[in-house]
Amino acid sequence: MKIAQRMEKLSPSVTMAITALGRELKAQGRDILSFSAGEPDFDTPDIIKKAAIKAINEGKTKYTSVEGITETKQAIINKLKRDHGLDYKLEHIVISNGAKHSLFNLFQLLINKGDEVVMPAPCWVTYPEQVKFSDGVPVLIETDDSTKFKITAEQLKKAITPKTKALLLNSPSNPTGAVYSKKELEEIGKVLEGTDIVVLSDEMYEKIIYDGSEFTSAAQVSEDMFERxxxxxxxxxxxxxxxxxxxxxxTPKIKIVKAMIKFQGQVTSNVNTMTQYAAIPALEGKADKSIAIMRAKFEKRRDIAVKAFNAIKGVSCVVPKGSFYLFVNIKEVTDNSIKFCEQLLEEEGVAVVPGLAFGAEGYFRFSFATDxxxxxxxxxxxxxxxxxx
Known part of the structure; x- marks a missing residue:
């Protein structure tokens, strides 16, 4: 039996592989410290768990519509209005099994063979892999410490070709913690005016932002950006x-919404029903106190970790403005981040993710989402x- 050729386009997730190896070594009795996974070490707030239990006890355990229940969709609409001043309708929302699923759906329905998706690099390992699997071409715009890992409007302008289908932004960023300001997003938006380029704005880390900064959603900077x-x-x-x-x-793009519902309906159907009910109090802001506590602890860890890394000879680290990652520069130490990370895990029992996995050699990602x-x-x-x- 032969596996379908399309699978050859897909590379294994390096973050998942390192996390799994760390767990395996730990199970063997090794003293392993893992900083590879992008997962908060905090428990889900009680108010959310209680909402799920309540749904189960009330028998809310059946199929729902593919795009999600009305109550949860309305909670999303209210959240986007409250946090960003954005106006959406029920027919503008689709709920999926995690943002990774949402992205896969989007690439499948948007990309034709050879279409280009522009994205800043370093970037989350999943982005280019999903684009390639969808027969698209990931176009990475390189950034580094000097630009605080953010692209400029000028860089974007140079990267756009007649084949450009979408711009993928991630703010705050995984793996760098870079956060785009309102002004920077406005400048990016001006470059896109008059084009048919879709902006895919991954805002998963929007609540994990530091130094009293204010998060700006890409859709809120102009009417043109909202529409695209x-x-x-x-x-x-x-x-x-x-x-x-x-x-x-x-998104107000009804064509995208309808296509996504059609595709998801043949792949997974709805998100599990209890999760949809559990999400409502979180979307309504009823877990905001828990978020504030987590964010304060993350910020303290960030400050201590950045100071410690910058005190190591040959190592430097830009202070991230969001997320819970440090993207540590080791260019003075090595030009092979994969070998470095493999030896670090084997010799010292420390798991971090090589920068090459994110499209940037000479770095490693360190998650401070742990004690x-x-x-x-x-x-x-x-x-x-x-x-x-």
Whole structure:
């Protein structure tokens, strides 16, 4: 039996592979500290769990419409209006099994063979893989420490070709924590005026933002951007609902919504019903106190970790404005991030993700979504490893 050729386009997730290897070594009795997974170490807030239990006890366990129940869709609409001043209708929303699922659906319905999707690099490992699987071409615009890992309007203008179908933005970013300001998004929007380019705005980390900064959604910077933007979001990171699998899109582009419902209807149908009910209090802001507590702890960890990494000779780290990752520069230490990370795990029992996996050699991603004691212990091991590397 032969596996379909389309699978050859798809590379395994490096983050998942390293996380799995770390767990395997830990099961063997090794003292492993893992900073590879993008998962908050906090539990889902009680108010959300209670909403799911209530739904189960009330027998709300049947199929729903493919795009989600009205109550949850309305909660999404209210959230987007409250947080960003955006006006959506029920027919503008589709709920999927996590933002990763939303993105896969979008690429499948938008991309024809050879269509280009422009995205800043470094970027989440899933973006280019899903584009390639959909017969598209990922076009990576390189960024680095000097630009705080953000593209400029001028870079975008140069990257656009007649084949450009979409611009994929992720703010706050995985893996860098970069956050685009309102002015930067306005400048990007001006470049797109007069084109048919769709903006796919992944805003999964919008609630995890630091230094008192204000998050700006791509769709809110102008009427033109609102009309061309598909906002992708969910609850995995903000309220520690990773395992619940809840993501959604919002867009006034009815053609996209209808196509997504049609596609999802033949692949997964609805998101599990209990999760949809559990999401309502989170979307209504009833878990905001829990979010604030998590964010404050993340910020404290960030500050301690950045200071510790920048004290290591040959290592530097830009202070991330959002998410819970550091993208650590090790170019003075090595030009092979995969080999570096493999040896670090084997010799010191520390799991981090090589920068090459995100399209940027000479870095590694360090997740500080874990306890402070482990972070400090892990960085000490990394320092020891680098000194002898």
């Amino acid at each position: 933007t598909v906002t992708i979001n969910g609850l995995s990171k903000a309220v520690a609902m990773t395992g619940w699998r809840f993501g959604y899109i919002a 402070l004691e482990s972070i400090e212990k892990g960085i000490k091991r990394i320092k020891k490893f680098i000194e002898k590397y």
